[in-house]
Amino acid sequence: MLSAAVVGAFDSGTFLERVFTPDSDFAAALWTTIYISIAAQLGGLILGLTSALAGQSRFIGFRFLNGLYVTVVRGTPVIVQAFFLYFGASLLLGFDLFPRETDVLGMSIKGAVLAGIAALAINEGAYMSEIIRAGLTSVDEGQLESAMSLGMTRSQAMRKIVLPQAARIIVPPLGNEFNNMMKTTSLLSFIGINEMFQDAQIRYSNDAKSAEHLAAVGVWYLLLTVIWSFTQAYIERRLDPAGKSDRKPSLIKRLSGSADAEPAAAGQAGGHV
Amino acid sequence: MTTPDLTKVAGDATLVAGRAAALTARGVCKSFGKLDVLRGIDLDVGAGEVVCLIGASGSGKTTFLRCLNQLETIDGGVVEIDGVPLGQRKKADGTLRSSTGKEVAEMRRDIGFVFQRFNLWPQKTALENVTLAPVMVCGVAKDEADARGRALLERVGLSDRLHTYPAKLSGGQQQRVAIARALAMQPKLMLFDEPTSALDPETVGEVLAVMRELADEGMTMICVTHEMGFAREVADRVVMMDAGVVLEQGDPKTFFANPKEERTRRFLARVLDTGFGGPAGAPPAPPA
Numbered sequence: 059m060l061s062a063a064v065v066g067a068f069d070s071g072t073f074l075e076r077v078f079t080p081d082s083d084f085a086a087a088l089w090t091t092i093y094i095s096i097a098a099q100l101g102g103l104i105l106g107l108t109s110a111l112a113g114q115s116r117f118i119g120f121r122f123l124n125g126l127y128v129t130v131v132r133g134t135p136v137i138v139q140a141f142f143l144y145f146g147a148s149l150l151l152g153f154d155l156f157p158r159e160t161d162v163l164g165m166s167i168k169g170a171v172l173a174g175i176a177a178l179a180i181n182e183g184a185y186m187s188e189i190i191r192a193g194l195t196s197v198d199e200g201q202l203e204s205a206m207s208l209g210m211t212r213s214q215a216m217r218k219i220v221l222p223q224a225a226r227i228i229v230p231p232l233g234n235e236f237n238n239m240m241k242t243t244s245l246l247s248f249i250g251i252n253e254m255f256q257d258a259q260i261r262y263s264n265d266a267k268s269a270e271h272l273a274a275v276g277v278w279y280l281l282l283t284v285i286w287s288f289t290q291a292y293i294e295r296r297l298d299p300a301g302k303s304d305r306k307p308s309l310i311k312r313l314s315g316s317a318d319a320e321p322a323a324a325g326q327a328g329g330h331v
Numbered sequence: 332m333t334t335p336d337l338t339k340v341a342g343d344a345t346l347v348a349g350r351a352a353a354l355t356a357r358g359v360c361k362s363f364g365k366l367d368v369l370r371g372i373d374l375d376v377g378a379g380e381v382v383c384l385i386g387a388s389g390s391g392k393t394t395f396l397r398c399l400n401q402l403e404t405i406d407g408g409v410v411e412i413d414g415v416p417l418g419q420r421k422k423a424d425g426t427l428r429s430s431t432g433k434e435v436a437e438m439r440r441d442i443g444f445v446f447q448r449f450n451l452w453p454q455k456t457a458l459e460n461v462t463l464a465p466v467m468v469c470g471v472a473k474d475e476a477d478a479r480g481r482a483l484l485e486r487v488g489l490s491d492r493l494h495t496y497p498a499k500l501s502g503g504q505q506q507r508v509a510i511a512r513a514l515a516m517q518p519k520l521m522l523f524d525e526p527t528s529a530l531d532p533e534t535v536g537e538v539l540a541v542m543r544e545l546a547d548e549g550m551t552m553i554c555v556t557h558e559m560g561f562a563r564e565v566a567d568r569v570v571m572m573d574a575g576v577v578l579e580q581g582d583p584k585t586f587f588a589n590p591k592e593e594r595t596r597r598f599l600a601r602v603l604d605t606g607f608g609g610p611a612g613a614p615p616a617p618p619a
Contacts, residue, residue, distance in 0.1 A: 204450035204509075207400055208464035208516055209440035211432055218467065219452055226454075300454055300496040 069270050076261075076274030087257035088278065094175055094253065095240045095282075101179030102235075106186025113191055124187065131184035137245045139181055144173035144249045174246040182239060189231045193224035226297045233290035237283050244279075254278055346486055346544060351378040351551040352413045352441065352519035354399070360407035361394055368394045370575035371408065379549040383562035383583075386572035387598055392555040393447075395572070396522050399553070400444045401435050412442070412520065440468060443513030443521040447528050449505040451497040457484060457508045458493040461515045469516070476515070483511040487541050503534025507541055514545075521545065523554040539565075559603060563587055571595045 080088070113124035131139070147155035156169035156176075197220050205215035244255035252260075258275040262268040354376040361369040368391045376382050384392045397403045399410060401417055410417040419427045420434060430438070451460050461480035465471040471479075484493055487507040497505050506526055513521060523542065527535045539561050546552055546565050556562060562569050563583045570580040571592070579592050590596050 198450070200446060200448055200450035201452065203402055204444075204446060204452070204512075205464075206436065207402065207439055207442075207444035207446075208512070209436050209468040210464065211436045214467065218463070222454055223452075298454070300498060 067269075069267055072265075072267050072270040073274050076271060077277050084254075084257055087252055087254045090171070090251065091240065091243050091253040092282070094171065094178065094243050094246065094251070095236070097175045098178035098182055098243075099236050099239050101175065102182025102186050102239075103232075105179060105183025106190050109183060109187035110190035110194065113187065114194070128184045128187055131181055136177065136181045136242060137248060140174060140177035140246060140249050143177045143180075144170060168251070170246075170250050174243070174249060174251050178239060178242065178246075182235060185235055186232070189228055189235070190224070192231075193228035194220065196227050197223045222297065226294070229290065229294050229297060233286070233293075236290075237286060240282050240286070241279055345548060346483070346514055347548040347550045348514070348517035349519055351549055353378045353380075353551065354520060354553070355411045356395075356399075356408065357410075358408035359395065359398060359405050359410060361391075361398055361403060361405055368575055369398070369405075372572075372575070372577055374570065374577060376551060376553060379551055380567045381546045381550075381552045381565055382554070382568050382570055383566040384553065384555045384570050384572055385557070385559070385562060385598075385602075386578070390572040391575045392572050393524050396444075396524050396553065396555050400439060400442050400522055402444075412438075436468075440516055441519045443510075443516060443518035445506070445509055445513055445521065445523045445526045447525040449497070449502070449509045449529070451505055451508055451512070453497050456494045456496055457489060457500065457511075460497070460508055461512045464512070465515050480511070480515055483514055484508070486544075487511050488537065501534055502530040503537045506530065506534075506538045510538075510541055510545075520551045520553070523552065523556070525555050525557065527556070527558055557602060559587070559599070571598070573598075 076084070109124050109127055112120040113128075115121055115124075144156060147153055154169065156173040158169050160167050160169060160172055162172070201219050201223065202212075202215050205219040206212065210218065243253050246253060247256035247259060250256075254275050258271040262271040354374070356372055356374045359369050359372040360367070370391075372391070372395055374382075384395070386392050394403060398405045399417070404418060415438070416427075417438065418430050418435070420430055422428050451457075452463075455463065458477070458480050461483060462473070462476040465476045465479070466473055481490070481493060484490055487510060489504060489507055489511070492500060492504060492508075497508070500508065510526075526542070527538050530538065535558070539558060542552070542554070542561070543565050554561075554566075566583050568580055569583050569586045571578045571586075571590075571594075573594055579590065579595055580586070587599065590599060
């Protein structure tokens with residue numbers, strides 16, 4: 059074990075305790091980070107899909123709304139969006155958009171948490187919109203045409219043929235987004251949500267060991283993102299049956315970031331080599 | 332292929348499953364913006380007839396074929412398949428209305444379309460490519476679709492590639508899967524859009540052989556092609572298109588030996604000269 063003399067003022071005992079023996083307060087904060095991330099990513103996926111489809115609509119009004127949404131949301135900081143969503147209504151209009159406690163599916167959820175999920179989902183949706191648009195346009199038009207020439211309706215062809223191929227293109231950047239999302243939840247400490255980062259802040263405001271607590275919480279974020287990268291690799295393999303026998307991204311490849319899922323997938327997307 | 336009942340199915344599988352359809356086109360027009368691609372096409376194709384559409388690129392062959400399958404909507408004229416007009420349905424009071432998307436999809440079930448670039452689905456195996464639409468669109472039982480899919484792939488010479496993904500198949504093999512996929516819907520009419528133009532020369536023959544068998548079994552076929560050898564030997568009629576209209580047509584013997592129009596003569600001289608004449612065995616080009 060490292061001694062205090064070697065690393066100066068860093069109290070490795072506190073650091074290791076925070077990493078290896080988390081208490082129940084921390085477990086609650088960890089859970090908050092996880093479910094906010096997942097809920098916001100799912101919300102962002104739905105908003106992004108809606109927005110991407112609106113962007114391809116025949117109606118100029120839908121295309122305009124899509125453009126406005128993407129531009130405004132991508133052009134402003136997420137922390138500003140979260141502030142306005144949570145405090146804006148009571149400051150400017152005199153009512154609470156997100157009451158202190160709300161019942162969602164039988165669970166009592168804090169207003170700040172709901173506002174935080176909403177803010178992250180809206181922010182995420184704008185990025186997902188562009189990612190999904192790119193995914194949809196990357197699938198060759200002939201794929202839709204061949205499906206429709208066999209008697210599928212447009213929506214059957216989209217669901218069965220186009221979306222599964224677009225999904226393969228979408229998952230790698232989506233994984234990037236979700237990785238970002240998990241870390242961006244730390245900003246929600248500013249609207250008073252007790253997630254992992256605020257948990258650390260509360261602890262070092264009591265014992266002044268900021269480096270120890272921040273380093274420890276950093277390890278926890280790292281753990282979450284590593285678990286996600288394995289999950290993502292699994293999803294990518296599931297979505298690419300044609301490449302299944304060829305390649306299994308190794309642990310080393312995933313961790314070193316040299317996973318080459320995209321070129322292989324792109325080569326098969328056209329249906330011929 | 333190991334179970335007895337599958338062998339039986341494979342044994343008596345025919346490429347043509349139902350009655351062939353007849354087609355009538357009158358005054359078909361289509362523009363893309365200011366460009367008039369089709370300027371009044373008249374064409375009759377009898378049940379079981381094999382018609383080859385030839386002509387220079389830009390003459391509207393492919394667009395016309397796509398109109399027949401409603402991949403493009405026509406701006407004017409009428410196309411009827413077995414007397415049913417494309418894109419229109421009679422209302423109760425006898426007037427016409429536009430078909431819904433669902434009705435268009437239903438009409439397409441009876442028309443097979445083979446694309447220049449195959450358009451197989453890369454995430455599905457050869458067999459899955461063939462069985463998906465019958466199961467999904469026609470509600471055929473999975474086992475039945477599977478047996479018929481295997482039989483069809485055997486007929487096109489791919490019984491050893493059932494579970495291979497398209498990326499692992501040669502162009503000729505992919506196109507044969509695409510033909511089997513179209514036949515699995517038991518169409519009454521097959522449309523071929525330059526089916527061998529994207530192929531390596533050595534795999535052209537295997538695709539043409541499958542098309543020839545299909546023609547022999549009595550399928551109604553309309554083929555856009557540059558394979559003059561195939562047109563000469565297999566077609567019942569050759570149709571020359573030029574600038575969005577049918578320039579001339581006739582049975583292959585007369586058509587190739589003695590084209591009426593100067594433009595046809597020049598076109599034939601050009602394509603036959605540059606080795607576009609198709610697989611070996613094609614007779615030498617007629618003097619222009």
